[in-house]
Amino acid sequence: MSNHDLKTLRDEEGKLLSPILSDEIKNFLIDIDGTICDDIPNEEPERMGTCSPYPDALEIINQWYEEGHIITFFTSRTEEHRKITEKWLKEHKFRYHGLLMxxxxxxxxxxxDNHLVRATRFKGKFTNFVNKNKSIEVFED
Structure with a gap:
């Protein structure tokens, strides 16, 4: 991600606020188990280092990274599984910006959230996105 993709804002006192992504940049939060590889429960951590990634997930996620989007993995794995998870992501050459356990x-x-949130349920295959109209739950006006 380059600096031109972020908008810098300051508050009334001139203090730097959190950066704002440009409209062209997506901020992806991506699950790991059952989404980019087989579903491995925390109770079987020995499998975390030996599973294979889903090839379509690796390809699309790295494509999004190269396009300048923000990639953060958000997993139910606990903090004690951070090292094996980081090692696995590195070994399989996933490109990402952050890892939330x-x-x-x-x-x-x-x-x-006070910002627009878009959610996409993973159903077995990573592909490029398409636009579809669907019903969603929202707060009552």
């Missing part, structure tokens, strides 16, 4: 296990996530 300790995502709550299970599903039915509801992300509430």
């Amino acid at each position: 300790g995502k709550p296990r299970g599903g039915n996530y509801h992300w509430i």
Whole structure:
């Protein structure tokens, strides 16, 4: 990501605020187990270092990285699995910016934010995105 992709803002006192991504840059939060490789539970950490990545996931994620998008893996693996996870990502040549551990296990996530959030449920294959109209739950006006 280059500096021209970020908008620098300051508050009333001149203090630097968090950078804002340009409209062309996506900020991806990507699960690991069951999304970029087989679903490996935390109770079987010995499998974390030996599983194979899904080839389409590796290709598309690295393509997004090269296009300048932000790639952060957000996993239910615990902090004790950080080293083996980082080693696995490096060995398989995943390009990324961050790794967040300790995502709550299970599903039915509801992300509430003051920024636009786009969620895409992984259904077995990484491909490029297409536009579709779908029904979503939103806050009542």
